[in-house]
Amino acid sequence: MSSNGQSDAMSQGAFRALADPTRRRILMHLSKGEMPIGDLVDQFAITRAAVKKHLVILEEGELISVHQRGRERINRLEPKGLKSVSEWLNYFSRFWDDRLSDLKAAIETETENQIQRKK
Amino acid sequence: MSSNGQSDAMSQGAFRALADPTRRRILMHLSKGEMPIGDLVDQFAITRAAVKKHLVILEEGELISVHQRGRERINRLEPKGLKSVSEWLNYFSRFWDDRLSDLKAAIETETENQIQRKK
DNA sequence: TTGACATGAAACCATAAGGTATTATATTGA
DNA sequence: TCAATATAATACCTTATGGTTTCATGTCAA
Numbered sequence: 001m002s003s004n005g006q007s008d009a010m011s012q013g014a015f016r017a018l019a020d021p022t023r024r025r026i027l028m029h030l031s032k033g034e035m036p037i038g039d040l041v042d043q044f045a046i047t048r049a050a051v052k053k054h055l056v057i058l059e060e061g062e063l064i065s066v067h068q069r070g071r072e073r074i075n076r077l078e079p080k081g082l083k084s085v086s087e088w089l090n091y092f093s094r095f096w097d098d099r100l101s102d103l104k105a106a107i108e109t110e111t112e113n114q115i116q117r118k119k
Numbered sequence: 120m121s122s123n124g125q126s127d128a129m130s131q132g133a134f135r136a137l138a139d140p141t142r143r144r145i146l147m148h149l150s151k152g153e154m155p156i157g158d159l160v161d162q163f164a165i166t167r168a169a170v171k172k173h174l175v176i177l178e179e180g181e182l183i184s185v186h187q188r189g190r191e192r193i194n195r196l197e198p199k200g201l202k203s204v205s206e207w208l209n210y211f212s213r214f215w216d217d218r219l220s221d222l223k224a225a226i227e228t229e230t231e232n233q234i235q236r237k238k
Numbered sequence: 239t240t241g242a243c244a245t246g247a248a249a250c251c252a253t254a255a256g257g258t259a260t261t262a263t264a265t266t267g268a
Numbered sequence: 269t270c271a272a273t274a275t276a277a278t279a280c281c282t283t284a285t286g287g288t289t290t291c292a293t294g295t296c297a298a
Contacts, residue, residue, distance in 0.1 A: 008147075015140075015143070018134050019137070019138035020255085021127065021131055031214070036274080047258060047259080052275080052276070053255090054256090070265070070274095071273075071275075079211075082208065082211050082214065089201060089205050092150060092196070092201050095150070095196055096202045139285085155244080157245085165286085165288090166288065168246090168287080168288070168289080169287055169288075171245080171246070171247090173286085176285095189295070190243075190294065191245085
């Protein structure tokens, strides 16, 4: 196997957390700004307890962090977990990623132009 | 919610498939080359039937495709599913992604050097 | 055409996962 | 201090999941 073993072990919690569509929706909401559980519950047709369970799993996957503020607990998007998933995925990017090559081509052209202009 | 709804629906199967560590290991193996189920079974301490189930789930997530060849069925890495996951993740990249800017910097340097050498 | 090999499919089992309802705890403000 | 609010925690239920064992199918080679 060689590559990616450690990164895979670290991101297990994140992969698990992302498997559920409700949890991904929660992340989408939190991407617009941190908020307490109450605000999230309003967005879903499930009970507060169910949302709370999702938040715990998201926290375990290091996709969110929780911060006490008075009697509220604020849930905030946490880059760490997402980053580890992205890094795992990156190992496979050579099989499909047009973005990288497109970007590379674009930058090369751009750089050439800059150099042209400098002359 | 607005953004990312369609992409999320499409990648549900892929997210689900990626949640299991054994399935991620299978993908790692297939990244080294397509192979029949028998070759994969040798790499794991579980039965052929269990591996087969994983392959079905990977196929449902469009992470692999299967091609008949004689009496063998070859499992091949499929970019589609990985790409949809990466696109979903991309929505969040602004929260953490140093990769793009790093890459851009690296390519710029590299391109400059190439042009230097051409002189 | 018959055995051996490579595989798929079905039935079954234990545990994890997602949900509910209910009970308990802590902080704010009058 | 006491009610109201915001939340956590527990017990419980149903279905999904990952695994096994057993049985069925299809294809190659002699």
